[in-house]
Amino acid sequence: MSAHAQTKATWIWYPGDYEIWLSNKMQNRRTDRGSFLPPLWKLDSHYVLVDFHKDFELAAPEEALIAIEGQYNVRIDGKAVSGYPKSVTLPSGKHRINIKIYNQGNVPALFVKSAHVVSDSSWQATFEDKEWIDASGKTSDLSATVYVPAGSWNFNESTVLPSAFHLPTEPMKAVSKEKKAHSIMVDFGKETFGYVKLHDVKGKGHITLYYGESPEEARATETCELLDRIEVSNQQNADITLEGSRAFRYVNIQYDDNVSVDDVSMLYEYSPVEQRGSFRCSDDQINKIWDIAAYTLHLNTREFFIDGIKRDRWVWSGDAAQSYLMNYYLYFDSPTVKRTITALRGKDPVTSHTNTIMDYTFYWFISIYDYYQHTGDKAFIRQTYPRMQTMMNYCLGRRDKDGLMEGLPGDWVFIDWADGLSKKGEVSFEQLLFCRSLESMALCANLMHDGKNAAMYNTLAKSLKAKLFSYYWNPQKHAFVHSRINGKPTANVTRYANMFAIFFNYLTDAQKQGVKKYVLLNDNIQKITTPYMQFYELEALCAMNEQSYVLQRMKDYWGGMLNLGATTFWEEYNPAVKGTDIYAMYGRPFGKSLCHAWGASPIYLLGKYYLGVKPTAPGYQQYTIEPQLGGLQWMEGIVPTPNGNIKVHCSGRQIQVSADSGTGTLRFKSKTQPVCNEATIKSAANGFYELTIQKGKSYTVNYTAA
Amino acid sequence: MSAHAQTKATWIWYPGDYEIWLSNKMQNRRTDRGSFLPPLWKLDSHYVLVDFHKDFELAAPEEALIAIEGQYNVRIDGKAVSGYPKSVTLPSGKHRINIKIYNQGNVPALFVKSAHVVSDSSWQATFEDKEWIDASGKTSDLSATVYVPAGSWNFNESTVLPSAFHLPTEPMKAVSKEKKAHSIMVDFGKETFGYVKLHDVKGKGHITLYYGESPEEARATETCELLDRIEVSNQQNADITLEGSRAFRYVNIQYDDNVSVDDVSMLYEYSPVEQRGSFRCSDDQINKIWDIAAYTLHLNTREFFIDGIKRDRWVWSGDAAQSYLMNYYLYFDSPTVKRTITALRGKDPVTSHTNTIMDYTFYWFISIYDYYQHTGDKAFIRQTYPRMQTMMNYCLGRRDKDGLMEGLPGDWVFIDWADGLSKKGEVSFEQLLFCRSLESMALCANLMHDGKNAAMYNTLAKSLKAKLFSYYWNPQKHAFVHSRINGKPTANVTRYANMFAIFFNYLTDAQKQGVKKYVLLNDNIQKITTPYMQFYELEALCAMNEQSYVLQRMKDYWGGMLNLGATTFWEEYNPAVKGTDIYAMYGRPFGKSLCHAWGASPIYLLGKYYLGVKPTAPGYQQYTIEPQLGGLQWMEGIVPTPNGNIKVHCSGRQIQVSADSGTGTLRFKSKTQPVCNEATIKSAANGFYELTIQKGKSYTVNYTAA
Numbered sequence A, B: 001m002s003a004h005a006q007t008k009a010t011w012i013w014y015p016g017d018y019e020i021w022l023s024n025k026m027q028n029r030r031t032d033r034g035s036f037l038p039p040l041w042k043l044d045s046h047y048v049l050v051d052f053h054k055d056f057e058l059a060a061p062e063e064a065l066i067a068i069e070g071q072y073n074v075r076i077d078g079k080a081v082s083g084y085p086k087s088v089t090l091p092s093g094k095h096r097i098n099i100k101i102y103n104q105g106n107v108p109a110l111f112v113k114s115a116h117v118v119s120d121s122s123w124q125a126t127f128e129d130k131e132w133i134d135a136s137g138k139t140s141d142l143s144a145t146v147y148v149p150a151g152s153w154n155f156n157e158s159t160v161l162p163s164a165f166h167l168p169t170e171p172m173k174a175v176s177k178e179k180k181a182h183s184i185m186v187d188f189g190k191e192t193f194g195y196v197k198l199h200d201v202k203g204k205g206h207i208t209l210y211y212g213e214s215p216e217e218a219r220a221t222e223t224c225e226l227l228d229r230i231e232v233s234n235q236q237n238a239d240i241t242l243e244g245s246r247a248f249r250y251v252n253i254q255y256d257d258n259v260s261v262d263d264v265s266m267l268y269e270y271s272p273v274e275q276r277g278s279f280r281c282s283d284d285q286i287n288k289i290w291d292i293a294a295y296t297l298h299l300n301t302r303e304f305f306i307d308g309i310k311r312d313r314w315v316w317s318g319d320a321a322q323s324y325l326m327n328y329y330l331y332f333d334s335p336t337v338k339r340t341i342t343a344l345r346g347k348d349p350v351t352s353h354t355n356t357i358m359d360y361t362f363y364w365f366i367s368i369y370d371y372y373q374h375t376g377d378k379a380f381i382r383q384t385y386p387r388m389q390t391m392m393n394y395c396l397g398r399r400d401k402d403g404l405m406e407g408l409p410g411d412w413v414f415i416d417w418a419d420g421l422s423k424k425g426e427v428s429f430e431q432l433l434f435c436r437s438l439e440s441m442a443l444c445a446n447l448m449h450d451g452k453n454a455a456m457y458n459t460l461a462k463s464l465k466a467k468l469f470s471y472y473w474n475p476q477k478h479a480f481v482h483s484r485i486n487g488k489p490t491a492n493v494t495r496y497a498n499m500f501a502i503f504f505n506y507l508t509d510a511q512k513q514g515v516k517k518y519v520l521l522n523d524n525i526q527k528i529t530t531p532y533m534q535f536y537e538l539e540a541l542c543a544m545n546e547q548s549y550v551l552q553r554m555k556d557y558w559g560g561m562l563n564l565g566a567t568t569f570w571e572e573y574n575p576a577v578k579g580t581d582i583y584a585m586y587g588r589p590f591g592k593s594l595c596h597a598w599g600a601s602p603i604y605l606l607g608k609y610y611l612g613v614k615p616t617a618p619g620y621q622q623y624t625i626e627p628q629l630g631g632l633q634w635m636e637g638i639v640p641t642p643n644g645n646i647k648v649h650c651s652g653r654q655i656q657v658s659a660d661s662g663t664g665t666l667r668f669k670s671k672t673q674p675v676c677n678e679a680t681i682k683s684a685a686n687g688f689y690e691l692t693i694q695k696g697k698s699y700t701v702n703y704t705a706a
Helices: A017-027 A215-219 A284-300 A317-330 A334-345 A358-375 A378-396 A428-447 A451-472 A495-503 A509-520 A531-543 A547-563 A579-583 A602-610 B017-027 B215-219 B284-300 B317-330 B334-345 B358-375 B378-396 B428-447 B451-472 B495-503 B509-520 B531-543 B547-563 B579-583 B602-610
Strands: A049-058 A062-069 A071-076 A087-090 A093-102 A109-113 A124-126 A169-173 A176-180 A183-212 A226-241 A246-255 A263-269 A278-281 A483-485 A613-615 A622-625 A634-641 A644-651 A654-659 A663-668 A689-693 A698-702 B049-058 B062-069 B071-076 B087-090 B093-102 B109-113 B124-126 B169-173 B176-180 B183-212 B226-241 B246-255 B263-269 B278-281 B483-485 B613-617 B622-625 B634-641 B644-651 B654-659 B663-668 B689-693 B698-702
Touching (some): A071 A087, A169 A183, A317 A531, A317 A602, A317 A634, A334 A378, A378 A451, A428 A495, A509 A531, A531 A547, A531 A602, A547 A602, A622 A644, A689 A698, B062 B093, B071 B087, B215 B246, B284 B317, B284 B602, B317 B358, B317 B602, B317 B634, B334 B358, B358 B428, B378 B451, B428 B495, B495 B509, B531 B602, B547 B602, B602 B613, B663 B698
Antiparallel strands (some): A613 A622, A644 A654, B062 B109, B278 B634
16 A cells, blocks of 8 residues: 555645746736836746656555646556546556656646545656667666655645645725825725725726825825836726735825726735744733734745835845744744745756845855754755755855955845945855854755765864954954955954854853943944844844843834834834935835835744743754743743644743643743742753753743842 | 847847747657657756846937837836836937846747847847845946847747747648548658648547558557547537647548548648758769658758657757758758757756767767858857856766766767667767867867867867777777776777767878778678668768768668658668568667658768868858769759858769859869869869869869769
């Protein structure tokens, strides 16, 4: 009998191909004032010709349903079935079924279902046969064909074609409407995303929709970022749903004399990911921040994790890396992470950095081992490791004579949006990320039992780390300097390398304290004005137990956006900027995105550093819970894991925890001797108490917060 | 004014992309007894997102028509035009127009036409922008974007879409028809290709078409290679044209009781290449051979040069390399050569040899410099050279410790269809082709002014040539031995390396004579039974002035096929095989292709070695004409060149030549003092006379054939 008799049939394809195809589709939806605005980097494609096979053993013959996307053949033990069969009889005994599919426009995909044989990841796929025949028809003995397990998602019905995928929508009404002679201005009450629907449109002429994340933008017909123009010619009243999805809170609809529009609503489009994580605490502003952050992340969690819903609607590696981390505390939706990582990498040959950005390449490497640490999903590492190697080869080929990465022509050294930030020479931040990338490669190589390359990557990482300290560490400044130019360290200190070095754990405790005092808490060092880098700055501070300080920073910064009426968090926020200038960026009055994934970092910070939950072995087989109230009176929340949830409630007097799987360690400090009836409490180093959390049990600890 | 004001507008795309896309389409048309049978190797795809631009200068504004295949934007000086414009106003002065196109299923392509600005190869294309902005919107100063001249073919109308391309067809009638109760057997008189049309079909039921290149095959309903089954349900009489194109001379149509078919015809599908070359001589059998060869090549000259029209209908590099050479003497159709070379290479990364065959990789390299020698088309070398380099890197990476190419797992060492031919170890033939490939790389590198790599390839070629002689040359046998196994030369001598070494000019005159006597004219050396390798064997003999012997071989071998009723030349022909066994191959009774491109080599041999015309400088700027009657009383013919034709008439008493371009040298031997009124005849080495042929003039030489 087939070993997979119990699994569900699902549409399968060459692993990674559907993700690349779908990301092409998604990333080519951006418009800029009515003009198509596609990505600037290379887009790859699926393999157009793929052979799939499965070895099976049956006690009795059975009929298999076959559904295919593409032109195909079906072979049983190498013998072709005539034509394009919709079903095939699988014979009893041991046999192999092959299905080979050609599809230029969509991804070659198949669905097979009989009583015991179903299409799933136990099928093998290849894009290249390496077998041949001699003049007598005899096949070569020696095959070098590389087979990989087929990829799939959740297309579990033969009639639900992967190529027809679209996110679900639901109707939403505006909360207010201002109607004039030839215009309607509607407000949907908060930032949203989808397709505007015009009701009872009549007449002949033009209708123009000006979208706004702010009312100012919707009214700025000459400078708003998004608009749509349509032409109507309706004898009778009819509803019109716009073809393109857009981000907006406000829509300013203007139409010709001979046209009338009665009402405006929308189809809200969203990803049906389940919000499994939660957070509540004694501070209502923090609760509001968490809710708005969750909504912000949800809007930016689509087919993939994108940067922002107004623009660019693209998959940017640095942005996505943060979304993965937030996701682990909000949805724990692994498919969206895998899709995004796969789409970002595309295919060989590597012709540029990820999104053309050097740092974004490094985040990509780091995020993969990170994904493994959270999920324990080794199959994904196996699928991705070959493309990690070719990507790393690209990086290694671009090192300078000192073994460092400098921006060569075509390399965007991004780091952050910050005025006057130097990208010249060998930037310390890039070397730090490069070093962490090499460490991630070594970890993945070990997982793949590729000891030789693991050793190579480890050696490279060690050597680079030594250079980091010898080239960039300035003991007088208690910090890494920003860069080397012409082989000489500059005097400039920025926050980036220094804050990452803390949570990468590259520094001694004394060095960490120095960085905290002389860099992170030093107002003379250029401040960060994007939520993007605040994510890491606040993480570094949390990693040094500055939860109380960080809580206030969150209230000031994210609270500052709320005070300005934000219904989602922004791409950039500088409290010093006033008036409508707050909407400007890139030299455009409404260039700034008001709903940017990287604005949602409180989800991550509150889950990881306040509830204090994080995995310490792959897939949360082991984890720690180290609650830190940071000045809150109480907090509670749920952290999702691959198999169930971890629940935490914490006040100054009591901690309650429970978990569905894995083995955890609850760590806390207490001024009094803590009490727990469900487990033994042990004293640990640095004044901590610890107890072990077994799955399926609830624990209550009475203590006195230190 | 634009420098290209006078050129014609044509559809353009990223160079090579249309060729790859079209070859996918063509190569996925093969069926095997009604089942789809796609190629076994990897198929690549076009870039799905491409940016095109053109810098222009206009005295006055003008309106440009815009036609696009895909989703696109139009930018003038970086500023986007709204929506998807069908025309755009080009402003006066110096400006840049950009058009960026996304198309997943078809090739992104564009057509622009105004009075002075038209889409053509002066436009630049890229699949990857390497530019970016800072937070103020300022673009990076340093661009690393690689632009290449756009590709095109002959789509010169805005309404004729490249994606809709198909070869022309014309109706053809059968020459005989045998009608029975539920069947019709038709004979089209000769091998042909196209779509069968059933006339006045009525009723409800199944119709099956069994195709045959021979009547035996059409009647062998259980073993014929090609068949189609259709289901009809016609109330009234209707004509049905089959969807799939097939190769056949005979069609055996069988239908159900309730179905009637009145008549059968076909739509003959063909490539509209112009037959510019010709050959006529005093021997009618040779004339017939030339005509049938020309028809054979024409049937196999389609969107690309394919191997055979029954099967595989694929682009095989070794087969195509011969078609290119024949083409230079029949059509001189460069686009078909370029398309085929480009399709064969596909895209990076290189994951296997061309068509998985080691020798086919080498033919690919060699054919490119050869193309340049015939056409002088440096632009194509420029387009192809980067992919030649990555292909050669693949080869260099697969050398063994002695620097030789041995078949590794996944490498098909093909050489020829020949019983018991050893592919083990390091085969001398492969090293010979590898050496010639390195020489071709060096020549192309020099053309590209890539002196460093030219030197590298030359050094590698030199070293390999030295090894060829030290490892394989056996002075006792006057030949290269077939292979080395475990570092030791075998005693086996085959024809392959030895005959190629002659026309590669790797041998001394004495060695050549030895090879002729002890290998080529030695019946104890395994004989060649494919026209494929006869091509090269006869070329080697012609290169040693054995035209008389070769003429008889042609008459025996190709004449032998004619005697068996061939209307096109075959994939393989062994005069020793009798009866219906002549149709068998690959263990299948009708496996053999009776219309195979490589069967058409007399075209090449008669043009190059009897009329004696060949280029001696790129693009026929210089050429020689060295007529050799080889026992014929007279011969005449036309050899096409890039700019016009070369005409030759030759008898034992008189030679007449003329040429439209270039400077030629007419060489011949004469027993008497030759006379020419139009030019001075000089004596040359080895008893030759020579005179210089200027373009546009006719020359008559009276002489006495030696």
